Each structure stands twice: as structure tokens, then as C-alpha cells.
Amino acid sequence: MNRVTLIFLLGFMFFTNGCYAMEKVDLIIYGRYVVTMTADHEKTDKESIIENGAVAVKNGVIIAVGTAATIDASYNADQKISGKNKILMPGLINGHAHSAMTLFRGIADDLPLMDWLTGYIFPLEGQFVSPEFVKTGVELACLEMIKGGTTTFVDMYFYPEVSAKVIQKCGMRAIIGSASIDFPSPGFKGWDDSFGAAVDFVQKWKGKDSRIIPAFAPHAPYTVSAQHLSDAASMAKKLDVPVTIHVAEDRSETATIKEQYGTTPVRHVEKQGLLNVTSIFAHMVQPDDEEINILAKAKIGIIHNPTSNLKTAAGIAPLPKMLKAGVVLGLGTDGAASNNDLNMWEEIRLAALLHKGNNHDATAIPAYAALNMATASGAQAIGLKGKIGEIKVGQRADLIQLDFDRPHLTPLYNVISHLVYAANADDVVATIVDGKVLYKDGKFLTLDEEKIKEDANKIAQAMVKALAKEGK
Numbered sequence: 001m002n003r004v005t006l007i008f009l010l011g012f013m014f015f016t017n018g019c020y021a022m023e024k025v026d027l028i029i030y031g032r033y034v035v036t037m038t039a040d041h042e043k044t045d046k047e048s049i050i051e052n053g054a055v056a057v058k059n060g061v062i063i064a065v066g067t068a069a070t071i072d073a074s075y076n077a078d079q080k081i082s083g084k085n086k087i088l089m090p091g092l093i094n095g096h097a098h099s100a101m102t103l104f105r106g107i108a109d110d111l112p113l114m115d116w117l118t119g120y121i122f123p124l125e126g127q128f129v130s131p132e133f134v135k136t137g138v139e140l141a142c143l144e145m146i147k148g149g150t151t152t153f154v155d156m157y158f159y160p161e162v163s164a165k166v167i168q169k170c171g172m173r174a175i176i177g178s179a180s181i182d183f184p185s186p187g188f189k190g191w192d193d194s195f196g197a198a199v200d201f202v203q204k205w206k207g208k209d210s211r212i213i214p215a216f217a218p219h220a221p222y223t224v225s226a227q228h229l230s231d232a233a234s235m236a237k238k239l240d241v242p243v244t245i246h247v248a249e250d251r252s253e254t255a256t257i258k259e260q261y262g263t264t265p266v267r268h269v270e271k272q273g274l275l276n277v278t279s280i281f282a283h284m285v286q287p288d289d290e291e292i293n294i295l296a297k298a299k300i301g302i303i304h305n306p307t308s309n310l311k312t313a314a315g316i317a318p319l320p321k322m323l324k325a326g327v328v329l330g331l332g333t334d335g336a337a338s339n340n341d342l343n344m345w346e347e348i349r350l351a352a353l354l355h356k357g358n359n360h361d362a363t364a365i366p367a368y369a370a371l372n373m374a375t376a377s378g379a380q381a382i383g384l385k386g387k388i389g390e391i392k393v394g395q396r397a398d399l400i401q402l403d404f405d406r407p408h409l410t411p412l413y414n415v416i417s418h419l420v421y422a423a424n425a426d427d428v429v430a431t432i433v434d435g436k437v438l439y440k441d442g443k444f445l446t447l448d449e450e451k452i453k454e455d456a457n458k459i460a461q462a463m464v465k466a467l468a469k470e471g472k
């Protein structure tokens with residue numbers, strides 16, 4: 001063999017190998033349908049819902065999306081998850097929760113808001129909320145959310161450092177708001193020490209773990225003074241982190257703000273600078289038309305909490321008006337004391353149904369819009385647009401699979417319709433965050449379900465005893 005032939009042969013081998021080499025990835029996950037949530041509103045098309053599709057994941061990132069045939073032709077992985085009868089879609093985003101409050105689930109219901117708060121929740125929080133309580137409560141919340149297909153949540157509660165450690169272990173993604181209020185709260189005398197601790201928490205956790213975003217969480221305009229809201233906004237701007245807060249939740253709040261400041265809740269928080277930072281406003285039941293336009297223009301994320309708003313009798317948010325005005329909308333469960341679960345499928349369905357009935361308009365919130373609020377739009381509402389919420393190359397691999405081989409999902413004419421009007425949390429069979437499988441076929445891979453339930457029941461027994469002592 002002469003030199004020219006050898007060089008030619010080597011070149012040919014290199015060329016053919018280069019052409020046909022399969023790229024090794026960490027995970028390939030398939031779906032009978034891959035619902036990417038990349039369509040604009042209701043206009044789903046072949047590119048946004050891929051029949052017999054697949055997603056290739058490497059280093060926690062989606063690196064390819066397409067038909068199973070095209071993905072199989074270019075990628076190989078040791079870990080493959082079959083898509084037979086499965087729907088593959090982005091993980092759900094719970095935009096407003098108080099996750100440790102799972103331990104108060106069902107302890108007192110059907111009471112006027114103030115009786116419920118002052119007779120049960122505040123005294124129990126004062127007596128029982130501790131680092132151990134928060135650890136178990138958040139673990140229990142993670143079990144429920146992971147099992148139901150939620151991959152990201154925005155939290156607001158005490159001992160945020162404990163929550164962050166649970167999130168690190170369980171593998172979810174979270175924005176963790178360190179709760180601050182003008183009154184005594186677990187571990188604190190009032191605003192100064194609780195906000196000081198929040199600043200420490202944010203500084204310590206910012207950039208520490210890519211799945212955990214620390215945030216400020218002043219409770220609400222009626223429990224935090226104007227000056228303190230302004231301080232929280234300035235500090236959030238300075239440290240470049242989000243603020244999560246309840247705003248315009250019910251009529252009594254609107255009345256209080258009117259009496260104290262002569263204005264409405266949205267205009268009041270605007271004055272304190274909260275529209276100039278990445279703010280996540282929960283509830284927004286009471287905005288007027290002008291406030292809706294202010295929120296749309298400022299691109300503030302509004303989290304709709306339909307179950308909680310119904311249960312606490314706060315009312316019904318003007319969701320169709322906000323959608324029409326271009327407000328950035330997400331969905332949330334709120335805490336399990338006022339919900340009483342963390343099931344995002346229920347919120348999606350309620351968001352789609354409640355406003356139809358309330359407005360006598362069957363087109364008020366289309367199915368895709370409701371699902372969008374729990375995925376792509378929900379990501380934008382919490383400041384994570386482009387990072388999560390869609391199945392798109394470059395986004396983090398936060399994915400869920402639902403089993404559609406079930407009586408209540410048969411026959412299948414329209415995937416979006418089933419996801420919104422017929423699917424349940426129990427249909428979720430795989431939950432993946434950052435490319436890591438956290439839950440598959442009924443098994444938790446990062447949490448000990450039995451131990452967590454046992455711990456939760458022990459804390460619950462102690463609370464029942466304490467309530468019995470008071471004759472409750």
C-alpha cells in the first residue's frame with residue numbers, strides 16, 4: 001500500500017466514522033406524543049406536539065428534540081425511558097406554595113379566615129414550627145409534588161435554609177422565599193430580625209446551587225409596612241433576586257390598604273418599587289382594570305390560585321381579563337392548609353373551568369392557556385423564561401411522562417384536552433428534573449416515602465394533643 005492510498009483510506013475511515021458516529025447522551029426519553037408547550041396560545045401544530053417523539057438529554061440540558069426515529073439515528077444513551085402510550089411534556093411549575101404547611105393539611109377547615117388564622121394556624125405555627133417541622137413538611141410536599149409531576153415550585157415560609165437543604169437532596173427546582181412579616185414569627189421578634197435573616201439567606205444561597213434560587217418574601221401589603229416593602233424591593237434589586245408576595249388577595253386587604261394609604265394594593269406596591277424587580281405576585285383576586293394594565297405593562301408574574309381563593313372565600317380572580325390584557329400568568333396551589341393538596345392538575349382544570357362558569361363564556365380560558373400557565377407561561381411568571389417550561393433545545397431537562405393507557409383517557413382525540421380536562425396527578429409515571437430521574441413507576445429515587453410519612457404523623461399527633469388541651 002503506497003502512502004497516497006494509506007492517507008486516502010485513513011481519511012475515508014475518519015469521514016465515515018464522523019458521519020455515522022452516534023453522540024452519547026445521558027438520557028433519551030420517548031413519548032407517543034411529545035407536548036413541547038412551544039406553541040403560541042391555542043395554535044398547537046406538528047412542531048409543538050410531536051407524534052412518536054423523543055428528547056435527548058446531556059448534562060441536565062435538552063440537547064435534541066424530534067421524532068424518535070431522528071433522535072435514535074443520532075444519539076445513544078445507557079438510560080432510555082420508553083414512551084409507549086405515554087405523553088412527554090415539561091414538568092409543572094407551582095408558582096405559589098408554603099410547602100411546609102402540608103403538616104397543617106386538614107387540621108381546621110370551613111372557618112372564617114380570621115378564626116382559622118388566629119384560632120389555629122398562628123398559634124400552631126408559634127408552638128410547633130421549627131427546623132425539624134419545616135424539614136418534614138417540605139419533604140412531604142416534595143413527595144406529593146414529584147409524584148404529581150411538579151418539577152419547580154415557588155415557596156414562602158420560615159427556616160428557608162432547611163427547605164433549601166431538602167430541595168438539594170430531593171432534586172426538585174425551587175425559588176425559596178424567606179418569609180418576613182412585621183409581627184413576631186417562628187424564630188423572630190418582628191421585621192428587623194426576620195428581614196436580616198432573609199438577607200443572610202439570599203447572600204448565602206445565591207449562585208450556590210443552580211436548582212435553588214433564594215428570594216425575598218415579604219408576606220403581604222397589609223402585614224408589611226410601606227417602608228419595609230420598599231426595603232425588600234431595593235435589596236432584591238441590589239442582590240438581583242426575585243421577590244414573592246401575596247397581593248390583592250381579598251376585599252379586606254383592599255379595604256385596609258385604602259384606609260391606611262388611600263390607594264389600592266397594586267398601586268401601593270408599585271409605589272414601593274415592587275414593579276421594578278422580578279416580582280411574583282400571588283392571588284391578584286381584586287385588581288381593577290387599570291391595575292391589570294399596569295401589571296401587563298410591567299410584565300409582573302401573577303400567580304392564580306383558584307382552589308385557595310375558593311376555599312378561603314377570597315373570591316374569583318379576573319383571569320380572562322388578565323389573559324386578554326397580556327398579563328404574565330402562572331398557577332399555584334398556595335399552602336396545603338388552604339388547598340388542601342399540592343395537585344397542580346386540579347389548579348389547571350379549575351383555571352380552565354371556573355372562569356367559564358363565572359363569566360357565562362365557554363371560551364373564557366381555553367385549555368391550552370390553562371396548561372400554559374402551569375408550564376411555559378408559568379416559567380415566565382417566575383422569571384425563568386427560556387430556562388424551563390418548554391421542551392426546547394437549551395432548556396433544562398425538567399420533564400414528566402403521563403401514562404395515557406387508562407380508561408379515563410380513552411379514546412384520544414386531542415392531547416391538550418385530555419391533559420386539562422381528564423388527566424390526574426396519578427397518571428404521572430415519571431418525573432425528571434435537570435436530567436435526573438426523581439420518580440418512576442411509583443418509586444421515589446431520592447426520598448424515603450415511608451420514613452417521611454412516619455415523621456409527619458408523629459408531628460401531627462403532637463399538634464392534635466396540643467389542640468385537645470385547649471378543647472379544640
Ligand SMILES: [Zn+2]
Nearest residue numbers: 246282334335
Ligand atoms: Zn400564600
